[in-house]
Amino acid sequence: MAVFACAGCGAVLTAEVSRIALPVHARQRLGHELLPALMEPGTYAVDPEPAGPPWRRWSEIGAEEADARGVFAPVPALSFGASGAIVLAPGDTRGTVLIPERCDGGCMGLDGREGPNLACAQCGQAVATRIDDCSYWQTVRLAPDAVYRLSADGPTHRRVTWETLAEEYQGTPPIEPPGHWSPQWEAAVGSSLAHLLVASAGTPLAVPEGLVADTFGRALDALLPQGRPAKRLALAGPGLPAPDPASDIALVPQHPRTGRAWQPSGTAVAVPLAAGVWMHLAFHNERSLVPVTGGTPEDVLRDDPLPLHPWRLFRPDSGVFLHSLARLPAVRQEWLRGIYDQVTTQPYARPF
Incomplete structure (x- = not known):
């Protein structure tokens, strides 16, 4: 288990969370509807890819530079923001406040277009980006250079092997x-x-x-x-x-x-x-269900x-x-x- 703290003043910014893999639907966009949180409560993931502004169009980058960044076919634009953001559910954040001038969004909420929109409530340093607009799975992304990880004494999750x-x-x-x-x-x-x-x-x-x-x-x-x-x-x-x-x-x-x-x-x-x-x-x-009379045997759905x-x-x-x-x-x-x-x-x- 871990908590994340502000690099500027040491204030704790999250509940106790344990690391899992970044869900594959983290990149998904789903039209005009509000979506729930991407991460399960009490978990976090590290996004290995850069995210957020600044963005550069493909025409400005070229194939050689894109290859070096692990992208091998044309895309509309690539993020040149920091990689390694800590992704967690909005409900697992603590001690943060919105930065009003960075609270832009496309429709129903925040989309992070202006960069970090959450600040540490104790020292005011920008520490994270909250995304909760329609079409986005709701997340808070802690900036990797604005926070640091602390071990926590809470209960640890059982080790999950392939057998279990x-x-x-x-x-x-x-x-x-x-x-x-x-x-x-x-x-x-x-x-x-x-x-x-x-x-x-x-x-x-x-x-x-x-x-x-x-x-x-x-x-x-x-x-x-x-x-x-x-x-x-x-x-x-x-x-x-x-x-x-x-x-x-x-x-x-x-x-x-x-x-x-x-x-x-x-x-x-x-x-x-x-x-x-x-x-x-x-x-x-996926067996077809069959009607039975009397009591229902245990192996009948x-x-x-x-x-x-x-x-x-x-x-x-x-x-x-x-x-x-x-x-x-x-x-x-x-x-x-x-x-x-x-x-x-x-x-x-x-x-x-």
Whole structure:
């Protein structure tokens, strides 16, 4: 556990928090709606990428400088702000006040366009940026050069191993009331889709039936050529049987605390997927419910409430897809760059 304090005066600025991996939907933007907090209470993550002003357009940067910053395809603009921001839920901040002249936003709240908009209440130093405008997952981002970390004496979280992952974390449901696909699923699939395209090497992929096909299959069919021998995709990870040796690519969980991907045995290429989404794909029982008479046996699922069904086909998040693909060196290959440019030009065309 840790707390973060003001580098100027030492005042404590956060509750006790423990570190986890930055959620994949941190880069997601969702139209005209207010979203909840990105981070779970009592947690924080470190964003390895620069964020916030100043921003520079692609035409000012050029491919060589962008490559050095880990971006391998054109983007509208790149942040030249500090990297390593500490990201936490707004409710876990303490002892901060808004800086009125920096409280701009696009619609319903703050979007951080002017840089840090929270100051230490004790000394007045700018220490963080609060973002809570519509389309943004709500966060507070502590500036890495304005705070420092202190160890805390609070209870520590249990160490989560791959073997205990299923005990500690529940799967993220894919459908939200009244039948919307979960935006976390859309972001997670968008990110993994970029890695799947790289692993495919431009070859069509055969995917497992069911929810994997519903979420990945349509996008892969739209983006990859047809008619050539297909590689095989399989789910693999802790608690599952070893994948078929004939599988070429394994969709594996990304550890929710460390961010590391589970590594399968054999020669299959591992493609990471957010743990909550992977857990649902791997272990959720999608059997049809059957009526029974008398008492309900323990192994029979109840049909109250009725399971949710989506009202439209699944669409991966194109923004998260492009963000992930632009940061993979393989995007410089002609066929993959063609996909990147196509989605950039038409971000809402099939399958997005």
